[in-house]
Amino acid sequence: MILMYVKAFIVGGILCAIGQVLLLKTALTSSRILVGYVTVGVILGALGLYEPLADFAGAGATVPLTGFGYALSQGAMEAVKSQGILGAFTGGVTSAAGGIAAAVFFGYLAALIFKPRMKS
Amino acid sequence: METKSHNRAQQIERYAGLVARLAPKSDMAKGVVRAFLVGGLICTLGQGITDFFAYKMEFGTQAASTATSICLIFLSALLTGLGVYDRIGKFAGAGSIVPITGFANSVVAPAMEFRREGLVMGVGAKLFTLAGPVLVYGIGSSVIVGLIAFFMEVM
Numbered sequence: 001m002i003l004m005y006v007k008a009f010i011v012g013g014i015l016c017a018i019g020q021v022l023l024l025k026t027a028l029t030s031s032r033i034l035v036g037y038v039t040v041g042v043i044l045g046a047l048g049l050y051e052p053l054a055d056f057a058g059a060g061a062t063v064p065l066t067g068f069g070y071a072l073s074q075g076a077m078e079a080v081k082s083q084g085i086l087g088a089f090t091g092g093v094t095s096a097a098g099g100i101a102a103a104v105f106f107g108y109l110a111a112l113i114f115k116p117r118m119k120s
Numbered sequence: 121m122e123t124k125s126h127n128r129a130q131q132i133e134r135y136a137g138l139v140a141r142l143a144p145k146s147d148m149a150k151g152v153v154r155a156f157l158v159g160g161l162i163c164t165l166g167q168g169i170t171d172f173f174a175y176k177m178e179f180g181t182q183a184a185s186t187a188t189s190i191c192l193i194f195l196s197a198l199l200t201g202l203g204v205y206d207r208i209g210k211f212a213g214a215g216s217i218v219p220i221t222g223f224a225n226s227v228v229a230p231a232m233e234f235r236r237e238g239l240v241m242g243v244g245a246k247l248f249t250l251a252g253p254v255l256v257y258g259i260g261s262s263v264i265v266g267l268i269a270f271f272m273e274v275m
Contacts, residue, residue, distance in 0.1 A: 001171075008167035009160035012219070016159025017152045019214030024148055030217045031250045034226065037218060038258040046265040059166035062185045063192065064159070064218045065254070071185070072258050076266030080273065088266025092259055098186035099193060099220065103227045103251060106197035111231035111243045114201035 004058055011053065011060030034065055041069020046077065071095045151213050158208065158215030166192055166219070189220050196224035201232065226250035 019037070022028050028036070044050040050070040054061040061067055072092040079091025093100070169191050173184040199205040205225050209216040216222055227247055234246040248255070 004171075005164050005167050009164045012163025012166075013156035013160030013215075016212075016215040016218045017156040019159075019218040020152045020155035021148075023214050023217075024151060030214075030222075031226070031253060033214065033217060034223060034250065035253050035257045038254050039261050042258060042261040042265060046268070057163075059170050059185075059188060060160075060163045062170075063163045063166035063188070063220055065220060065223055067185075068189075068220060068223065068254075069258055069261075071182075072262035073265045076262040077269045080266050080269045085267070085270045088263055088270055091266055092262030095182070095186075096258070099189040099223075100255065102190040102193040103197075103224050104247060106194050106224070107227035107231050107247050108243060110197040110201040110228045111235050111247075114232055116232045116235065 007057045008060035008063075011057035012063055013060075015060075015064040015066060037065040038069040038072075041066035042073040043069075045070035045073035068096060068099060071099075154211060155213050155215035155218075158212035159218055160215075162192070162215070162219040162221055192219070192221050193224040196221035197228045200225050200228040223251065223254060226254075 015037075019033055022033055022036075023030070041050060044053075044066065050061065050066065051074075054067065054070060062070070072095065075093075075095025076088055076091040079087025079094065081087070083090065166188050169188045170184045173179040173187045174181070177184075177187075179187060196205060199208070205216065205221070206229075209225070216225070227250070230246040230249040231243045234242040236242060237246075
């Protein structure tokens with residue numbers, strides 16, 4: 001149990017550290033890094049390479065945005081098994097729906113409630 | 121006297137060279153360590169939330185992971201609204217961008233900033249300024265993966 005937290009910390013930390021290296025060493029902006037991480041997650045998930053990492057590190061692999069991509073590709077592939085070609089279009093978004101809806105809903109609420117502050 | 125000032129100039133030159141050689145590297149190391157620590161902490165928090173849903177609420181693996189994302193997104197929206205997440209971001213760099221909380225931050229921050237442009241084209245449209253590209257490439261590539269999986273099954 002404790003070991004799982006250590007693994008989540010280390011793997012999640014490494015994924016963020018790689019992001020920091022990309023941020024400093026390349027001309028990539030933060031939005032490009034977000035897009036890159038999701039896409040890499042989709043590809044690694046499709047190749048079956050991300051699942052062992054998710055089993056090993058738990059939230060250390062699912063909380064970074066690569067995990068979001070992993071959920072998308074996993075959903076698409078599983079839905080294809082049960083629904084055929086329709087699943088290719090429904091599976092990905094279905095498995096990521098919770099995160100997308102939460103981001104839209106809480107994002108909207110936050111924009112209504114909080115006033116933007118001056119940048120110091 | 122002249123040799124002394126010459127030495128001094130040489131010393132300053134050497135020191136400047138040393139600074140130029142070492143400063144960016146140590147900035148790099150500091151940034152990477154900070155990203156590692158903060159990103160690791162956010163994932164550890166995520167693991168705690170996942171365990172809560174998996175063991176206390178008896179959710180399945182997939183459901184626990186989704187519930188964790190929703191909780192982290194809520195926290196990030198709240199902290200972004202309070203202006204705390206930006207401060208974490210200044211310290212942690214990619215450590216606050218790469219986790220799903222960074223995605224939530226990229227949704228909330230522009231929506232708040234463009235609130236004055238109205239609820240439809242301000243908040244409604246700007247919610248997706250950064251999240252839009254993420255969803256386009258994430259969902260787009262997942263459809264491709266699904267199609268490939270389908271044709272591999274058929275053949």
